Every structure is written in structure tokens, then in C-alpha cells.
Amino acid sequence: MAEGFKTIAVLGALLGATGVALGAFGAHGLSAVLEANGRAATFDTASRYHLIHAVALLGIAALAAALNTSTLTPAGLVLTVGTVIFSGALYVLAIFDLRIMGAVAPVGGVLMVAGWVWVLVAVLRYTPPVQ
Numbered sequence: 398m399a400e401g402f403k404t405i406a407v408l409g410a411l412l413g414a415t416g417v418a419l420g421a422f423g424a425h426g427l428s429a430v431l432e433a434n435g436r437a438a439t440f441d442t443a444s445r446y447h448l449i450h451a452v453a454l455l456g457i458a459a460l461a462a463a464l465n466t467s468t469l470t471p472a473g474l475v476l477t478v479g480t481v482i483f484s485g486a487l488y489v490l491a492i493f494d495l496r497i498m499g500a501v502a503p504v505g506g507v508l509m510v511a512g513w514v515w516v517l518v519a520v521l522r523y524t525p526p527v528q
Contacts (some may be wrong), residue, residue: 401470402461408477409454416447419488427492436491443487450480450509457516464523472515479508 423431423440431437454473461469483505490498 401467401473402458405454405461405470405473405477406458408473409451409458412447412451412454412477412480416444416451416484419447420444423491431491434491434494436494439487440491443484443491446487446509447480447484450476460520465526466519466523468519468523469516472512472519475508475515476512479505479510479512481505483509 423444427440428437431440454476457469457473457476461467461473483502486498486502486505489495490502
């Protein structure tokens with residue numbers, strides 16, 4: 398049985414937990430800083446992508462388990478790394494107004510796109526086991 402789904406599910410759960418924590422911290426603990434930096438929308442974008450991809454990873458893990466395939470594991474890993482880089486760069490940009498992070502975020506975005514394309518290819522290439 399393919400076990401990679403567990404890794405993806407754990408990563409999804411970790412992203413979910415950190416996404417909720419950072420979202421709450423941004424809304425309640427950092428609102429003054431974010432408003433002063435004019436970066437509240439940037440923080441919101443980071444939080445939104447962070448949480449959406451947490452849920453998506455749980456869905457990918459469930460799909461991998463249902464199909465009993467490990468071909469989705471690398472896609473989940475690429476999506477995780479992309480989400481951490483993309484959202485992380487936007488969080489740093491929003492909180493510290495470190496503008497160089499605006500150039501880092503697209504790297505994460507490209508990785509997220511690559512992860513989704515990987516999911517697409519894995520699903521299209523999937524053939525059920527012969528019974």
C-alpha cells in the first residue's frame with residue numbers, strides 16, 4: 398500500500414494549524430503594524446493561500462489513499478514547499494516591509510503551479526490496478 402499520503406496529510410495539517418495561528422495573529426496582534434505598513438492586504442493574501450493549500454493537501458492525501466498511489470506524494474511536497482515560500486515571503490513583506498521578499502514570493506508561486514500540474518499529470522496517468 399502507498400504510504401506517502403500520510404506525509405502529505407501531516408503536512409496539510411501542519412499548514413492548517415500554522416495558517417490559523419498566523420491568520421489570528423495578523424488579525425489581532427499585528428493589525429496596527431500591518432495598517433502602518435499598508436500591507437494588510439498582503440498579509441491576507443498570504444493567509445488565504447496558506448489555508449487554501451493546507452486544505453488542498455488534505456484532499457490530495459485522501460485522493461492518494463483512495464487510489465493507493467504514491468505518485469501524488471511529490472506533488473504534495475512541491476505544493477508544500479511552494480506554499481511555505483510564497484506565503485512566508487508575503488508574511489515577511491507584510492510584517493517587516495522587507496521589499497526584497499516581493500521578489501521571492503513568485504518562486505513559491507511557480508512551485509505551487511508546478512505542484513498542481515504534477516497533480517494533473519499524476520491523475521491523468523493513473524491506471525487502476527488489474528483485479
